[in-house]
Amino acid sequence: MLAVTADDHLSAGPVAVLANPTAGRGRHRGLLPRLLERLADAGRPVRLLEAHTPAEAEAACDAAVADGASALVAVGGDGTVHRALQAVAGTAVPFGPVPAGTGNDFAVDTGFPADPLAAVDVIAAALREGRTRPIDLARMSGADGDDRWYGAVVAAGFDAIVNERANRMRWPRGPRRYDLAILVELARLRPRRYTLRLDGEAQEVDAVLVAVGNCPTYGGGMRICPDADPTDGLLDVVVGGRFDRRTLMRVKPRIYQGTHVNHPLVRSYRARTVEVSAEGITTYADGERALDLPVRITAVPQAVRLLR
Template sequence: MTAPEPGRRAAGRVALVVNPSAGKGRAQEVLPEIAGRIRDAGHTLDIWLSRDFGEARELIHKAANSAADVVAVMGGDGILHLGVNEAARAQLSGPSAPTLGLIPAGTGNDLCRGLDIGEDPLKALDVILAGHERQIDLARVGEAFIGTIVATGFDALVNRRANDMNWPKGSARYPLALMAVLRTFQPLQYQLTIDGVRRDLDAMLVAVGNTRSYGGGIRICPDADPSDGLLEVTIIHPVGRPTLLRLMPSLYTGKFVSDPCVELLRVRDITIDGPGLVGFGDGEMIGAAPLTVSQVPAALRVCLPPIPTR
């Protein structure tokens, strides 16, 4: 067999863990074509279907500690969050652990969006089959790795409200949840320790980003780069409801950062504390304050598109 190019993998074994209900059944629908393309590319394929979050965690743990060359995870941001954590832990334990492949099939797909993989599952599979891999940074809170954003304020309350909504499905929940929380929201008290320096302030939110977006494309940390060894922190200082409503459309483009109420920081670690604050990471509850978010450089080896040459 001809040796692969540097940064590329040869054909091997792929362990594919799927949440078949993700994206209103989108994952189940596209699975036959995904499986066929992997086999047609010469890979040996094992498919593991999860029925719930707990089973998904168990299957991904087994796959990440198996003899596979790639553990590919297909579904929404919840199961991709599990993939990030189990693959990172396995890789930190040994260099022969599988590379992580990400196939978006949910409604938010913020991790794949932030890694420039995109939202199309078949195009994401092409990234895996192309064989390019790179190390990326991760945020860490306690024992949990975070690929996207740690939310701790207004955004965390919106996340919680959206998670509790039975209707509508998908990312359409977030604007509705936002409007519901906005009716009664008041600025929150924060005690921050930023790279060792204490700072007390009131704010609407403090978001800490490894990648750019959450909530189905809200670019809350628009310049976050998961390969620069730093976290991007976005602080929205106290404003009235009319200002927040005015800023809403520009949250999806990142242009809101030009407003005077927005402050951006680049940090290595930040501790967030304050009365009643809770944190969400990758859309999952990670606990109550105080929360220390640290950047872990080159923590995860993942299949990614090649860096464009200039």
């Protein structure tokens, strides 16, 4: 991955920090003062953004970038990173993810240490030295004209359906709600008809899993798109075909090693632009609820500059 020297933008304005105190079920909450102190050691003022909801988080990041922040740092999991990326994508403002959530796929996949203190030390060193590294992002556009950026993976199959089910449930709380949602959707499992258009070439497939990755992993280390590279200007598309319940549950653990792509019902593709259509599916990008299908996803080379 190519290292580049930042321009004068890096030395102007404060370092804005978006922190999610509930990320990772709050296990890193007590680390925030130390993380902010280490960032301040880089010799730039540090400004902690105030936000209580995801919408407020995005608005605060947008305002910080518009007000001249020299960098944006996100302390949390993939959801926090996803909110911050909406503000810095396509700009000259460098970005640093501090992995402090349940799933930290984007930070780990782009080379940051999994330990939050070690990661913030990497970011602080890059700030001191004026060093950034560009990587790609994916830009997703919906039929209604809405756009979302994402860094890791968008899910548009069974996993997205499970997330949608879990988000609608009011009981039980915590991880058990997700487990129950899996059981409910497994009982309803059926292949759906998708239309995929890869760099303009259309095909129809019956599938239960569809993922489009800029990075390899989602869901806290599941290598759903194992060969995805966020510096190659391409998106990796993994399609799991007509799985029945038993076969899906037998193959699903293999996703952690990325060996599921060797199963005869799995197909992998690579393209710069991917269009995905199917009825009744809401996508999840970086684990966050995103856009309803159909969507158009485009790889955007060097769309964000990481403090690494």
